[in-house]
Amino acid sequence: MTPEPPVESVHDLLRGMAALSGHRIVADVARLYGKGAPPDLSIACNHKQIASKQWLVEALAQTLPQPEGPVWVLGAWYGVLGALLLDDEGLAVSEVVSLDVDPSCASIAETLNHRHVASGRFRAVTADMTALDLAATTPRPGLVINTSCEHLADVPGWLATLPAGLPLLLQSNDYYREPDHRSCVPSLAAFREQAGLSEVWFAGARPTKNYTRFMLIGRR
Numbered sequence: 223m224t225p226e227p228p229v230e231s232v233h234d235l236l237r238g239m240a241a242l243s244g245h246r247i248v249a250d251v252a253r254l255y256g257k258g259a260p261p262d263l264s265i266a267c268n269h270k271q272i273a274s275k276q277w278l279v280e281a282l283a284q285t286l287p288q289p290e291g292p293v294w295v296l297g298a299w300y301g302v303l304g305a306l307l308l309d310d311e312g313l314a315v316s317e318v319v320s321l322d323v324d325p326s327c328a329s330i331a332e333t334l335n336h337r338h339v340a341s342g343r344f345r346a347v348t349a350d351m352t353a354l355d356l357a358a359t360t361p362r363p364g365l366v367i368n369t370s371c372e373h374l375a376d377v378p379g380w381l382a383t384l385p386a387g388l389p390l391l392l393q394s395n396d397y398y399r400e401p402d403h404r405s406c407v408p409s410l411a412a413f414r415e416q417a418g419l420s421e422v423w424f425a426g427a428r429p430t431k432n433y434t435r436f437m438l439i440g441r442r
């Protein structure tokens with residue numbers, strides 16, 4: 223087995239790449255890594271995860287570039303998507319609320335998004351998305367994103383708890399082999415049926431090596 227590279231050399235590498243690229247999010251990842259990141263940060267930031275989130279940002283810029291209220295990201299893990307949404311020049315997102323049921327995620331997400339925490343545009347929340355009352359939330363969300371639909375036991379049941387007409391962006395996949403996945407779908411058509419949106423503004427599938435990711439943007 224190849225030994226893990228020492229933490230200092232990965233930190234140095236990330237800081238070097240941040241300097242070379244001039245990319246603020248790379249600098250933020252390097253800073254987080256230097257503060258002691260969880261081992262699966264490398265999964266949350268791997269090229270497949272980043273590509274699926276860049277696909278999301280591009281599709282959102284075409285369909286709903288200026289949501290009329292905060293963007294709630296559910297199942298947000300370490301807040302990587304929030305960082306991309308808040309830095310993208312094609313989007314005008316006033317605020318991101320980054321929610322995950324895992325209590326270890328919030329502080330990591332806030333460290334990653336420290337610049338936006340300081341400016342009041344980012345906050346992380348620990349909660350179960352299936353127990354939220356988004357109809358009672360003020361200000362009303364302008365968009366709810368869930369890129370973790372495959373992790374829920376009952377996607378239609380969760381969707382039924384959301385206010386009618388709410389703008390939604392949903393992702394799922396056909397990666398049945400992953401043990402934490404409970405609601406995978408075999409095709410984009412099956413995902414459309416599972417989601418039952420009243421309006422669909424975007425529907426797409428993105429094949430990767432091991433699975434296909436599906437995305438829908440529209441209204442509940």
Ligand SMILES: C[S@@+](CC[C@H](N)C(=O)[O-])C[C@H]1O[C@@H](n2cnc3c(N)ncnc32)[C@H](O)[C@@H]1O
Binds near residue numbers: 321369373374
């Ligand atoms: C592996 S991660 C992200 C996977 C997803 N495909 C993505 O790239 O965004 C899934 C996250 O969903 C979270 N999660 C699962 N069920 C949840 C729930 N009921 N409420 C909030 N977060 C949940 C997990 O804690 C985990 O951080």
